[in-house]
Amino acid sequence: MSTSASPAKRTSQSLDPGSDDEGVQTAKRVKREHPERADTIEEDSDYLDSDDEMDDDDVEANLEELRRQREIERKRRNPEELATAGVVKEISLINFMCHENLTVTLAEKMNFVVGHNGSGKSAILSGLAVALGAKATITGRGAGLKSMIMTGKDRAKVTVTMRNVGEDAFMHDLFGDQVVIERNFDQSGSSNFKFRATKDGKILSDKRDTLTKMCNHWHINIDSPLCMLTQDNAKTFLAKTDPKIMYSFFLKGSGLADIMDQYKLTKFSQEKLSRDLANATDALPDQQDKVRKLQNLIQYAEKARNLRKKQEDLKAQLAWAFVNDKEGEIDTVRGYIEELNDKSEMLEGKLSDIDTADKKVKDDIKMLRDGIARFFDDHRQTQQEMSAKRKKLGDARGALAAVKTSVTECKGEIQAREEEITAMEDKLAAARREEEGEANPEQVRLQKQLEAAEAQKSGLVRMLPQNERAVATAKAAVDETQNALKEAEREYNEAERSVNEVSRSLENLQARRTDRLAPYGRNLRSVMQAIESTQWKHSKPIGPIGLHVKLMDPVYRHCFSNMLGSSLCSFVVRDPADQNTLQRIFEQCGRQHNFSASPVRQGGPPNFPSVTLYKGDRYDFSNGDLYRQGVGETVLSKLEVDDEDVLRVLITAHQIERTLVAPSDNDALAVMDRVLGAHNQSIVVFSASEFRHNGHVKNHLRQSGPQTKWRGPDMFVTDVAAEIERLRPVLDEREADLRTKRAELQVRRQEATKARENLKKAQADVDRNNKGIPHIKRTIEAINDKLQEFRPIDGNATEISLEEVRGEKTKLQEELSALEGNLEVKETDFKDAQTECEAAQTLLNSFQEQLSTKKDVLVNLQAQERQYEKERVHYKGSLGRAKVQLQQEQSTIDDAEKTLKTWIQAALGFMERPDEFGDAKELEAQRKAVDKQIEEAKRRTNIDLDQVVHQHLVESERLDRTTRSIDQFREIERLLKIGFDDRTNRWQMLRRNISLRIHLRFIENVRQRGFEGRLKFDHEVGEELRLEVATSSDAATQREMVYKRPESLSGGERSFVTVSLLLSMWDSAPANLRCLDEWDVFLDSANRRIAAGLLMEGSRDATSRQFVLISPLDMNGVNTVGRGNKVIRLADPIRNQRRLEEFQ
Template sequence: MPPKRQVTIQSDSEDESERGSPKRQRSDPLSDRDAPGPSQPTQTQDNDSSDDEGDIVIPIAAEDADFDRENIDKVRAAIQAGKNTVKGIAEYGLVQAIELEDFMCHKKLNFEFGQQINFIIGHNGSGKSAVLSALTVALGGKTTSTGRGTGLKSLIREGQHQATVTLKIKNEGPEAYRHDVYGDSIVIRRRFNVDGNTTWRIMDATGTTTVSNKKEELSAICDHMNIQVDNPINVLTQDSARMFLGASPPKEKYKLFLLGTQLYQLSTEYEACLESIGRTERVLASKHESIPDLERLHKAASARLKEAEKARRQEEKVHELRQELAWAHVAEKGAELEEKLADVATKEGRIPKIEESLRVSEEELVAQEEVVHACEGELDNVGSVDTLLNRKGKLVKEVREHTKKIQGYDSEFKRIDASILELEQTVKDLEQQIADEELRMATDTQAKRDELDQRLAEVKKEVDTLDAKMKDINERKRVLMVANDETQAAGKKVADEIGGLQQRIAEADNMILGARQSMKDMFVPYGNNIKAVVEEIERAKWHGDKPLGPLGRYVKVKEPEKWGAVLRNQLQGILTSFAITDPRDRDQLKRILARDKNYNSILISERDIFDYSEGEPPKEYHTVLRALEFSDPWALRLMIDRASIERVVLSPKRKPLEEALLRLRGGGTGWTLDEFFVRVYPDGGIQSNGLNMNRVRGAQNLLLSGRNPEAEIAHHEQKKAEFVAQVQQLQQRLNAHKAEFATRKAEIGLLDNEGRVINDQLRQARARLSQLQEEVNEEMPTDIAGFVSVKNETEEDIANHRSQRVAVEEEKAKSVSAKREFEREIETIEAQIAEFNEKHEKVEEALRKAVLLRVEKQHAVTHYNGKLKEEKEELAQAQAHAKVTQEEFENWSEGALRLCHDERIETDRKPEEIEREMKSTKKALEQRKATADKRGASIDDLAAEVDKCWTVMNKAKREWKQTNRLNRALKRAIITRLRRWVEFRSHIALRTKINFGYHLSNRGYFGKVDFNHTEQTLQLKVQTDDQANKGSGEKDPKSLSGGEKSFSTICLLLSLWDAISCPLRCLDEFDVFMDAVNRRISMKMMIETATENSNKQYILITPQDMTNVHIGDNVKVSRMDDPQRGAGLNMAAG
């Protein structure tokens, strides 16, 4: 396969016809002026005296006649061998199909091409030439080369906004282009619109998958397949073919020859290279002239330097001291750098600790937030005491009202008693007056009066007796009612005790049930179905370590009977908690616990087995930690971290604990068996509060019991039996109280009945007394009767007052009884309020402590954030200082290495010592310089001048030599390429001549192609058959007829086609000037040529029909109908 050349694809635009000239103007090798070029000899003299290669001369190519004589036989043989060689169909680069949409005059046109010869025929105006235009546009050619417009928008069908051209190219064989991506075909689709926008879609064989939409990919495809769409020989449009077949001048034909064979592009590139080489030669010549002057300067400087050689030793000494001084400074800076780096390392080491403390504080803050939320929830669950307070208020009001009534009754008693005393005194006075009057009365009425008086006295006695009985009954009722109130209060107390014992019995039953369940499931004390929780924890995947818990699994109490209850009550929350190391695991563990309605605490902490011994008090203090045993060291650290068990002291009694904590430096906290929480502050203050020992419920009582399930069951069964026995005893007492209460209540009922009977008798007796008194009054004298009447009225008043006092006593007894009932209810409510307040205060105290602890955690987070920021700022400052010191150290080291020529000098002397020695040596050196150089130049200046002169001279020589060699190599390379270009041109010209004669012979003509490479012309000379008969010579094509001229040009075109390797050849309206004979022969000749070159594809467009042309299997004729506006077009294959 011939070598491939890069194909440059020009992009079309609306103003393509208005483009300016190229940026760099180059001489045209096809111009008429006599300028040096590939066809002109050029000589160049090399001025490098040190490189003995002689002159390079561009040889003149041999004369065409000599070349033809020497090579004609070889070329003929090669042409004949090529004809005899059977060539297969090209495997890639052939156009398989094309589709036009709204392109030029076609609304829609599509058909497929044959793999060798394709004739497209149709009447003028049928749109045949649009196929070549579409082919050029689809492959990225210039719009102007189609001869159909100045821009892409001129190719869009009138009235439409955009046009689309789709091309399908064969892509088979081992050298196919990216066959794994595209497959056996490459589909190229170009769409452009009237706004000047254009897009490519390069797709695989299916036409559905877009591989690329970039023009660079299309360029690569054309380059790989050697498709030259802008080559005027490969694709001759209608206008190009008409001009080519017409009277084109020799220079135009020669230009077409060079352009079609790509020789023109090579010639312009070679000329540009020669121009660049010439400019470089002139620059080198100028530089070469300055070298002797540089040599003289170096020689003079060296001579002056030799005069100061004696001072060199001292100068070297100074230099050595300077080097040592530099490394002494480097050593000092290195020591300083080590100090800075050590400081940075120290600060860097502190930051992880602070970050860890910050992380722990943040985790503790999160955990404490949960505690606060839990306490708030518990506070909400406690409820409100308003109902009890309201009821108490009402009862207090009732008590006050009854108290007021009782006080009123007492006042009424006093008033009645005073009235009775006064009335009794009045009766006594009246009786005395009556007695005095009776002494003055006659004795004849004495008997009757004595009888009445006796009867009156008897009735009075009866009234007094009945009145006394009534008082006795009322007093006995009062005593019984008071006794019943006491019995009722005692019975309620016993009932409350029974209720408490029954609750303990239920708790014992629950404990027995829990203990029995724990025989099968050891996790019963820790929550609901915790065994399943632990199993799920084992199966689940975690970000950090597998969660640990519940922590109580790993804790035992050493003296459970003594300390178990207190420790269980105070540590139950953490004993049932779980621990994780990664905060991201919290939500998953929380979900697992919540499935069975477990709300155990979740602790977040790193697995840090720290030393806690410093936080413990002396050994004589019995702490919670010393009362427990742990089977897991992390569980131990968690309880130390969360509950400070290493510092909480245990004691049987409060007072000894207070005294012990006072002896501790800084105070402390502790718990006692008599249920006290004691805190001693550093200033000596003491706070003691009662422990809430009722917080543990249900199966949690199994925690820290120290008993196995069997012992636990036996223990609680024994407790239950004790409670049952106590309940039975209390029940007997309660039954006795109830019987006693019922007996008294019956007695009170009997007394009420007896009181009613006596009251009736008393009323009847008083009625009789009143009647007798009236009779006595009637028998008495008027004065005595008046006294008696007043006395009787007074006695009735006394009786009424006494009856009234009895009624008031009854009302008072009712008020007293009601008051006592209300007071007992108040006592009950106050107990409930006290219990509520105690519980509320404990929850509030827990919330307050939790909030205070949260504030402490927040302060800790704030503190560590500030500390971390401060440490980071200090670290950044230290790093900045270290960086500056590092840079100074590196710069000083680099300077010292440069000074010492990459050699390190070890020294342990101080810079001051070296500076003193160097100062004395410099002083001696300056004295030597003054005597060695009278011109005032120092040794350093002389050495620097010699070095500079040598460097400049050596650099100039080296650069000149290297550049000169490179330029000569480039010149030799370009000359070699020029020789080959000339040979290639001569070879193509000779091949064209032979093929031209061969093609003319098909018509019986004789002729030749004259190439004048110097004048850059191409002339055809043809002798027709009638001219041969007449014996006339060859003549210019201008004198030929139109058909003869077209036939001759076709022969030339076929000859040129033979010289190029593009797989695609297109020709439009090649036979417009031919007569029938020339057209038939031309057709036959073109078909034969195409048949011989079966690896090429021919697309030939003609307005003539193909009736007189023999069509073989390798020929496909497509007839194009006249286009119908508004309808799609199809090709009819012949």
């Protein structure tokens, strides 16, 4: 048990030899802490001799005095006073030993727990012991806690509620009026404590140290037999007890052992202090000799004092000279700050003017765009009418051409008929001259077939040129409509590409707000996560390298995006194996996460970024850096690269240190004129207008052309929100243009489809003619062959044929007349359609001219807007740099003023501010000269005056401290020795008094039974306690009393003696809790009644103490009436009981 809060420690503290009125202080403290033995200590009687030397008269006198003191104490004490702190209020057992659920409430003073064997009486004390931290072996009921768990259960819980009211309360602010101690343990052997203010309340502590502090506070030593005597120990307590163990039991139970342990620690500290004092005294002459030597060295350095004074004066002047120079520097910086402020105001005015002009241009652009949109709407009808009139003109042209062809063919047919009539008239005249018989009918039929075939042939031949001309006209129309369709498709595709480009830019800008990887590709984060989780042979890849590149001048953002876009999306590795690993990551992420680098392709395979293998050679590129050479601004000068490896990769891939840049094409040409020469044979200059200019001195060749357009997002956007606002109206304009192009494309497709259908129809007519003419020719040849078999035709048939031909001629002439009339109509229609088309074309041309004029104005306004934006970026950059410089200079002034303030404080430590200041350089030279003289003096004397003076001061102070410490500790040593001797004497006196009190109480207790007893204390030699008893049977024989040792007593006698001894020692023990198991197991009813009376009397005398006594018998015949007393009867051995029949 710790002695930090024990009564022994408090008693030892009361014996301080340095306290005033030692005897009074000791008596007061002992009286306050152990009132039951206070009177004994206060008494200065002569009977306090060794208890071994007392005769019968002394014993009787002492007993009488003891009774008198007890009576006085009883009168002075409130008989109704009960313990309010440090006693048990309630014990609860769950699954503990034979109890499944048992709760016992204890009284404040005397508690008798009775019941038949097996009812679980001892289990209550075992539970109390376990809850207060005892090991299972102390209870005598098992080898471990798990052996005390009820059979068939996995865990057990013991809860003890302690009263905590009054001055002796333990941590009352935390726990309140009671402390609930809960101990849980299970079959695995694990155990824990929980401390609460109520049973179901919040856990206030779970540390074993809390239990230790509580037991120390209330003097509860649960392992001591004086606190708890178990059933097994009660039966054998005196039977097998060794005298030395009994004496140790006496010392520990009375608290004397703890007091002596404190005294021994004090003695050890005093002996250690004596050794340390001896060592310090032995070292004192060496320190004195060292101080004397240092004093001698100081005398040798006196001659350097004048130089030292001069040195201090120079330091003071030099300090103020530095202050003066620093003030001049601050004034210079303030002037520069004023210039920067003026420049900032000028730049802000410029920006204000630009914002005003830019706002006007934006308003003009918006108005013009709205006007163009309205202009398109107003002239959309004109475009549609123009298309209709073009179609009408084409139809009229085709109809006129067809009529002209028909007239020509009809005239040819008439001429052919006239020639045929002439030939037939000649044949008829010849036939009449012949006198032949009638014609052959077959010949007549063949002749008719031949004439019909000739007529069909003539018709086919006549229609062939007309159909061929129709095919040629249709082909020309197809070519014209097809070209118009291609142009419309090209314009539509271009408009659609433009819309998609702006839309993708907007989407990418939106993504940049939350994803800084968005400019470099789609779903790039999956690649970065795979890179982080992969083991690399050399090192983790760097990339995308655009993360390490920042554009300093936004004017060049489009130019640099075209130049570096693909490289900014690339990665850099240091080992070929890592290059292959990274390519596999790209492929895997492309398949699983749809990863693609910028520019993202619409459909098709993903676009993987390039991987550059870099060996890590950080070469010096400064010799080739044209910006550092003063040639001009380069791509590198406009970039900020925060990774040296990325910088070397860009230099190798794009020669950014040698590629010049200019804000405009004119500036780029001027740079070429200025730079090209002997030192620069060839040069490349990029302008902010996205043009590339290169030249060479040797062949005087200069070339200029636009940059290859970067199809990905803008890589150098600084203000994402502003760029989004700029692109939204652009997207609206381009979408409106796309809708117009889509309508025009639809009209062109319809025209092309109709032209192809007309061509197909005309081509079918030509095919029919080409196939019919050979066929009819073969038919005519076959008829002619058959007619050769017959004689020449007769006159009648010829006349008939002649009439038919003449009739056909007449019909042809009538058809010609109709065609010629129709030709005039068609020519009139064609001229009208042509006139209308020309008028519409004139109007359309006027519309195109007006539209072109408006677009030119829009382009100029947009150019002005871009120019204003470039100027704004330029002036903003200049203003930002001016503000940064202003902040830097202001910070410089702040730091300088802080430094100046520090310097002034340091200078004031030397002297007040002078009216005139010397030159710092001259003063520094003088100071160095003086320092050199001082160093020479040091060299001659071989000492450092400052060091010696400081060391002398330190050693002198150390010697003084050592001397004072030795004197102080010698006094402490003397007081400790006196105090130890005094405390030891007082302890011995207290031991004698306590042992005498225990002896007398023991005698008085055993006499209640008619016994005589004595306790032999050997305090000096063996430190033993021997107990001897003379029983009443011996006294009855009227012989001399025969004292016997405890082991010679019967069971009942030994039980009574045990109770008597415990009551005697309890009278001097500080513990609040006293438990005794099976105290009357061997007593008959008479002896039991006497022993119970002793216990009840002891409980009345022991205020603020609680007794828990276990008995297998009832309490009949024992007076247990009184406040704070209680009899607790356990039911017969039936398990799972939940209630107790309690009697008081």
